[in-house]
Amino acid sequence: MIDMALDHGSLEHILPVSWKSQITAWLAEDTPSFDVGGFVVGDAPRTATLWGKSQGILAGVPFFDETHGGKKALATVSGPARGLLEGERVALNILARCSGVATQSRHLLVNLRSAGYKGIVAGTRKTTPGFRLVEKYGMLVGGADTHRMDLSTMTMLKDNHVWSRGSITEAVKAAKAAGGFSLKIEVEVQSEEEADEAIAAGADIIMLDNFTGEGVKVAARSLKERWAGKKQFLLEVSGGLTADNAESYICHDIDILSTSSIHQGVPHVDFSLKINVDKGSGPEVSS
Known part of the structure; x- marks a missing residue:
């Protein structure tokens, strides 16, 4: 049907x-x-x-x-x-x-909502070259967020950006200088320490990348408590999330769950x- x-x-x-x-x-x-x-x-x-x-x-x-x-x-x-x-x-x-x-977007969204997750479910930029518009449109119809559409939509600083610039702080500083007030900055981190540095530097979104489900819950709670009333930021979890394991990452401190499983190989x-x-x-x- x-x-x-x-x-x-x-x-x-x-x-x-x-x-x-x-x-x-x-x-x-x-x-x-x-x-x-x-x-x-x-x-x-x-x-x-x-x-x-x-x-x-x-x-x-x-x-x-x-x-x-x-x-x-x-x-x-x-x-x-x-x-x-x-x-x-x-x-x-x-x-x-x-x-x-x-269909895949809707399936994951319904499952996560049924499990109690109230945050954003998003796709990624791992789309088919030349076909991104159609795939992003499909995410929207299924009820998922499109995340960033392209390199110009939001600045995402990953490990290569940080290594090339020297530190998370310097990378965020450079991105802010070039992007101005209207462009959000997201930083991919591998630990709470890196997350703290990104938050202190003024990142808008912190991506907890390739954490375990339990590790996400511990880190997210700790970060939200430590920075409460000091800095505003969103927490995103990504890396290896699928329809089979996404529920294990659910916690109220995570604002965004992003995955390529809703559009890659569906x-x-x-x-x-x-x-x-x-x-x-x-x-x-x-x-």
């Missing part, structure tokens, strides 16, 4: 102005030369039905609409036969991938597009 309730129409308005040009590029990639199959079916007006073949959340409707450029009513599209088939595979691939991300939702055949009419040939 396909759940379409979460693919709110209003989410289409969050997409950047460039998203339609990406669809054009994907269509061009799939038809670099002659389309003999398009010649076979011609431009006779047809209507096709989109069928959901496996359970999941439907996500990516705006991409499907733009790919076909026809009129859609729930799960039908209409237009020239050639156009329907020309965009079929691109559209179904986008829907399958985007819906898979939405099962696709299966769809098919079938042209509705009028049994009373014979085949049409275009010349």
